Amino acid sequence: MIKVLVVEDNEIIRRAMVDELLLDKFSVAEAMDGEEALAKIISKKPDIVILDIMLPKMNGLEVFKKIRGNPLIAETKVVVFTNIDADDKMIEELSSLNPCFYLNKARLRLEELPEKIKACFSS
Secondary structure, three states: EEEEEEOOHHHHHHHHOOOOOOOOOOOOEEEOHHHHHHHHHHHHHEEEEEEEOOOOOOOOOHHHHHHOOOOOOOOOOOEEEEEOOHHHHHHHHHHOOOOOOEEOOOOHHHHHHHHHHHHHHOO
C-alpha cells in the first residue's frame, strides 16, 4: 500500500484529495502547513508527498528543499500541486529538486490523482 502525505492548507481541497485517495486504497495522512508537513515526512516516512507550494509557516518550496537536503528523507517522491503560475526561476528551482510531477490544481481532475501517483512508482 502506497503511503501518501497530502500537504494542502485549503481544507476543502485537502479533504477532497484525501477522500479520492482513500477510495483508491492509499494510506493517507494530512498536513495543513509546511512545518507540520516536514515533521510528518520525518516521522511517518510517506512514500510520496502531494505538496502545495503556497503554505503557511513554511512554503512548499522550502519544504521540498529540506526534504532533498535530509539524507533520511531525500528519496521521498514529491508531486508539486499548486495553482500558482510559477515564474521561470521557480520552475527551474522546482525542476532541480526532481519532482515526480508538477500538477496545476485548476487543470487536474481529482479522479486522475491516483493514476499520477501510481505512475511515480512505475519507472
